[in-house]
Amino acid sequence: MRFALRFRQGMKAAIPIWIAFVPSSLAWGIAAQAHGMKFEEVVLMSAWVYSGPAQFAVLGPLAEGKSSLQVLVAGFLMNLRFLPMSTALAPYFHGVGRLPLLLSSHVVSASSFIVPYLQFQKERQHAAEDPGFDEATEGYGNLAFFLGVGGSSFLVWVIGSAFGYAIALGFPAGFDEALKFILPGYFAGLLAVEMRGWAMPVVCLAALVAAVPGALASPGWGWLLTASLVGVLVWGLEQWKFRASALS
Amino acid sequence: MEISRISIILIMGLMAFTVRALPQVFFVGRKFPDSLERLLRYLSYAFICSIIAVTLFMTGGNFEMRAAPSRAVALALAIVVAYTTRSAVSGMLAGMLLVLMLSWLW
Numbered sequence: 001m002r003f004a005l006r007f008r009q010g011m012k013a014a015i016p017i018w019i020a021f022v023p024s025s026l027a028w029g030i031a032a033q034a035h036g037m038k039f040e041e042v043v044l045m046s047a048w049v050y051s052g053p054a055q056f057a058v059l060g061p062l063a064e065g066k067s068s069l070q071v072l073v074a075g076f077l078m079n080l081r082f083l084p085m086s087t088a089l090a091p092y093f094h095g096v097g098r099l100p101l102l103l104s105s106h107v108v109s110a111s112s113f114i115v116p117y118l119q120f121q122k123e124r125q126h127a128a129e130d131p132g133f134d135e136a137t138e139g140y141g142n143l144a145f146f147l148g149v150g151g152s153s154f155l156v157w158v159i160g161s162a163f164g165y166a167i168a169l170g171f172p173a174g175f176d177e178a179l180k181f182i183l184p185g186y187f188a189g190l191l192a193v194e195m196r197g198w199a200m201p202v203v204c205l206a207a208l209v210a211a212v213p214g215a216l217a218s219p220g221w222g223w224l225l226t227a228s229l230v231g232v233l234v235w236g237l238e239q240w241k242f243r244a245s246a247l248s
Numbered sequence: 249m250e251i252s253r254i255s256i257i258l259i260m261g262l263m264a265f266t267v268r269a270l271p272q273v274f275f276v277g278r279k280f281p282d283s284l285e286r287l288l289r290y291l292s293y294a295f296i297c298s299i300i301a302v303t304l305f306m307t308g309g310n311f312e313m314r315a316a317p318s319r320a321v322a323l324a325l326a327i328v329v330a331y332t333t334r335s336a337v338s339g340m341l342a343g344m345l346l347v348l349m350l351s352w353l354w
Contacts, residue, residue: 040254044254045257048257049260050261053296056299057295060303062253062256064308074299076260078296082264083270083271086269093272105265105268105272106268175348181319181344183303185322185339185341186340187300189327189329189340189343191296192327193330193331193334199286199290200290200293203293204296205297207297208300211300211301212306214298223299223301227297231287231290234294235286
């Protein structure tokens with residue numbers, strides 16, 4: 001009963017995520033169709049990989065038949081961000097069996113991480129004042145809430161991708177430029193919304209400028225190498241600045 | 249050795265699942281150091297931007313000289329619109345409309 005209640009609470013909290021997922025998943029489906037992916041590949045990728053940025057990231061190389069290793073490395077690096085997210089959620093599932101944890105971890109995404117994480121933090125603060133609070137029982141309740149958010153958002157993403165693919169089939173000719181723009185335009189938009197501090201704009205601009213010469217020098221790995229260099233260099237610079245300011 | 253697209257998707261999903269599931273098994277109760285978290289974030293941003301540049305300005309290993317200016321302008325518009333409206337989809341739609349109009353004009 002409590003599980004169902006918490007699941008419903010999670011679903012309610014996920015409504016804004018569904019709204020955000022509808023256009024994004026449609027965009028992914030349309031872009032995938034424009035890049036020559038088959039319907040079953042689009043649905044499989046959305047359901048099994050379930051990672052918007054990684055799906056968009058490998059779309060071009062995958063459709064152009066680039067090296068499979070290159071696609072896998074790019075996808076893996078993009079998905080590494082799930083590591084800290086999943087780690088941050090783990091303490092709130094105290095007492096939950098390993099199998100339910102493993103199965104539910106599939107729906108960890110940026111959006112389905114933030115909503116439950118903030119909710120759990122808030123609830124833990126309240127629980128600290130409640131002497132009757134049982135952490136072991138709460139683990140399953142938290143899992144139910146997380147599945148309400150993550151599971152429902154996952155379904156919206158997969159169904160939206162399939163619809164996007166179907167919509168793209170009806171696109172008239174002459175829209176190639178617009179379809180080609182969906183992927184980079186969506187990425188640029190996501191980054192612009194998240195833009196803060198000095199390091200992020202520097203990383204973005206430097207990587208944007210260095211990628212084309214890198215890809216011209218080595219079409220397969222050049223842009224991956226320049227991106228890695230830019231990321232590490234800016235991080236190193238930031239570390240150096242932190243140390244310098246700590247010393248002064 | 250090259251493998252089929254379906255196989256690549258399956259391996260990619262397995263890798264994504266591993267990254268998601270591993271912390272639930274091994275890292276319960278632990279936290280990453282702040283600096284490592286930042287490094288992961290910067291690498292991720294750099295990859296995304298490189299992908300934007302390569303997807304937008306290159307086809308089959310060649311720089312698309314003719315289409316590059318209009319796509320660059322549309323990209324700039326997408327960034328400005330997304331930043332001001334705080335909506336990635338609005339930015340994408342604005343850029344898409346502009347690049348479409350520019351492609352019809354020239």
